[in-house]
Every structure is written in C-alpha cells, then in structure tokens.
Amino acid sequence: MVMKQREITLAALGLLLLWQLAALIVQRPILPGPSTVLLIFVRELGNDLLLHFGASLWRVTAGMALSVLIAAPAGIVIGASPRWNRLVSPIIYLLYPIPKVVLVPIVLLFLGVGDRAKIALIFLILFFQILVLVRDQAVGIPPQLIQSLRSIGAGRRALFRFVYLPASLPAILTALRQSIGTAVAVLYVTELFATKYGLGYYIYYNGSTLLNYPAMYAGVIAMAILGFGMYVVVDWLERRWCAWKFAS
Numbered sequence: 001m002v003m004k005q006r007e008i009t010l011a012a013l014g015l016l017l018l019w020q021l022a023a024l025i026v027q028r029p030i031l032p033g034p035s036t037v038l039l040i041f042v043r044e045l046g047n048d049l050l051l052h053f054g055a056s057l058w059r060v061t062a063g064m065a066l067s068v069l070i071a072a073p074a075g076i077v078i079g080a081s082p083r084w085n086r087l088v089s090p091i092i093y094l095l096y097p098i099p100k101v102v103l104v105p106i107v108l109l110f111l112g113v114g115d116r117a118k119i120a121l122i123f124l125i126l127f128f129q130i131l132v133l134v135r136d137q138a139v140g141i142p143p144q145l146i147q148s149l150r151s152i153g154a155g156r157r158a159l160f161r162f163v164y165l166p167a168s169l170p171a172i173l174t175a176l177r178q179s180i181g182t183a184v185a186v187l188y189v190t191e192l193f194a195t196k197y198g199l200g201y202y203i204y205y206n207g208s209t210l211l212n213y214p215a216m217y218a219g220v221i222a223m224a225i226l227g228f229g230m231y232v233v234v235d236w237l238e239r240r241w242c243a244w245k246f247a248s
Helices: 002-026 034-045 049-080 082-095 100-111 115-139 143-151 156-190 199-209 213-241
Strands: none
Touching: 002 034, 034 049, 034 213, 049 082, 049 115, 049 156, 049 199, 049 213, 082 115, 100 115, 100 156, 115 156, 143 156, 156 199, 156 213, 199 213
C-alpha cells in the first residue's frame, strides 16, 4: 500500500508538471498554471466550494447506496434461480447496452430538476452494472457447493448470507469502481439544469458566465477529488471485506 501511495503521488506530480508546461506553451487566460488554480482552490474552500462539493457528494453517494441495496439482491436472486435467469436475461440484454446518458432528458421530464432526478440517473447507471456482474457471479458458484450446504440443512437465508453475498461482494465493488467515472460525468451533466448547488453548476457558471477560469479549474479539481475519493473508498472496502483476495 505504501508503494501504491508513492506511485500515486509521483503520478500527480507528473500531471502537475505537464499542466505547467502546457500553460507556459499556451500562454492564454483559459489555461492558468496549477499554482494559480491551487491558490484559488484554497480560497474558494472558504467561500461556497465546499457547499457545492457536499451537494455533489450527497447525490453520488445516495445513488450508489440505492443501486447496491436494490441491484445486489436482485442479481443474487436472478443468478441463483435458473428460471428467473431465463426470464430476466433477455430484458437485461436489451436494456444494459443503452447509454444511460441518453435518459437524462427523460428522467428530468418525469422527476423534475431536483435531487431526485440526479440520484435516479446515477442509480440507473450503477444498477445495471451491479446487476449483471452479481448475477454472473451467482451463476458461477459451483452447484456442488450449494447442494452440499442444503444437505446439512442450510436454507435460502443461510445460503444468501454465507454463500451468495460473500461471493458477490467482489463483483459489487468491481461494478462500483468501473462506474464511478461515468456516474461523476452524468452528475456534471445533470447539475447544469436549474440548480444552485453542485460542482457541475459551479464549473459551468464560473467558466461560461463569469469567465473566471481559475475558479472553473478549481471546480474541476474538486470534482476530480470527488471521483478519486470514491475510488479510494471502494478500494479500501474491497481490502477490508475481501481480504482473502489479497492474502499471499
């Protein structure tokens, strides 16, 4: 883990160096240097940047939690039952490939422009990712293991708690990790519509209305921190809940 932190630090320094070189080459207000942006970032933390960050964090966290609570049990049920798998799989194959970004105007029409629509869009993105991966993981559990546990009296609840759920945890966390970037991108799009708080609104308002480019990049950094922080949390949960994967 120490080596990983060092590599991340070196990568961040490398990106800052490339950013500084690009700013020196471009020499235009639309690309300020990292030192300027970082100073504005610290200053904006004392204004309202934290409020925007908190609003975006709430929407992403709520969407992720809702998707896990619904998609994970549904995926286990579908994967554990050949009958349900046959019935539901064609529907999943039809809906899963649809880019969820195209649903933004539809969801906004039905749910309005409040937090419900934003959370629902994030939920839709993560739902199918988790559902498909958990279902495949549940299908892959050896039938001999299930039969041996049933022979000693294990019921559906015991199988769910001690077999299907532990076996599906890596799939759930993998789906979350894969979907974080898309969820944050959709969050940015949804926060452009009739909202006063959120990093998407903050970035767009400062960049397109106020032409305050350092503040705009400060918002981009805040959104990057949001996505990276979520990724780190998922990685930490995987090491805590799936320690057997990292045992040497």
